Amino acid sequence: MSNAVSALQGKVAPGEVTIREAGLRGMIILRGDLADKKLHNICKSLTGVSMPKQGQAHTDADKGLCWMSPDEVLVLVPYAHVTEASAAIEAGLAGTHYLAENVSDARSVLHVEGRFGREVIAKLAPVDVHPSSFQPGDFRRSRLGQVAAAFWMRDADTIDVICFRSVAGYTFDLLAASAKAGQVGHLNAAG
Structure with missing residues (x-):
């Protein structure tokens, strides 16, 4: 019998917003x-x-x-x-x-962790993630780039993303690129 492994085996892209695979869920x-x-x-x-x-x-x-x-x-x-x-x-x-x-075993979970995590998502999903519309506990089914995804705010600085396991690498890289590009500044909590 083989041992179960997650799609990305704990891959992490550190930064102001860190992208992290959650492991097996x-x-x-x-x-x-x-x-x-x-x-x-x-x-x-x-x-x-x-x-x-x-x-x-x-x-x-x-x-x-x-x-x-x-x-x-x-x-x-x-x-x-x-x-x-x-x-x-x-x-x-x-x-x-x-x-x-x-x-x-058909899905992967990724964490988007950091103070402008909602902007990382906003650049990729056709969803209103402004603080007035998207708060901790809110859940959306949509897409990130060209792949189906669902995501929710776990807390003010963490968004969990679920995608198909087959596109976990692409989704991870997409989120990491969005995070690396930096903050846009349009979604601050006061805004």
Whole structure:
């Protein structure tokens, strides 16, 4: 049996804004009735966070829930617990119409860390990331350059990005180039 490795094996591009691969992350796409109490309960028991509203992510360290669409959440758990979490979803939602799929090995997570991280994203995504529109806990599905991506603000200086594993190198390099180009200055918190 082979050992699992992340797409970029911990690659880091240091700077005023550091781009860092998060390593292996447990991710389960869960589709169903997001108003269902059973679904809420199993999600809360696995992650310790409440169900997010549209356009939100509730995360705590390596656990969390990200709103993906009106009938879909992304369940984040430690990579070592994803099989156990998938089994818990199956048991907890038995008799309910749902779909759960472990996508851990098909996705990569990158951290954008630094005081002008939102500008790094703004240069690449057709999304309003001004502080008046994008705050910690906010989640967006969009693209970075020409690749599909989702991202959320973990805190005022950290944005987490999810992309397909097959484009993790490209996405990393794109974010690193945007960070290296420096601050534009249009998205300051007072602005």
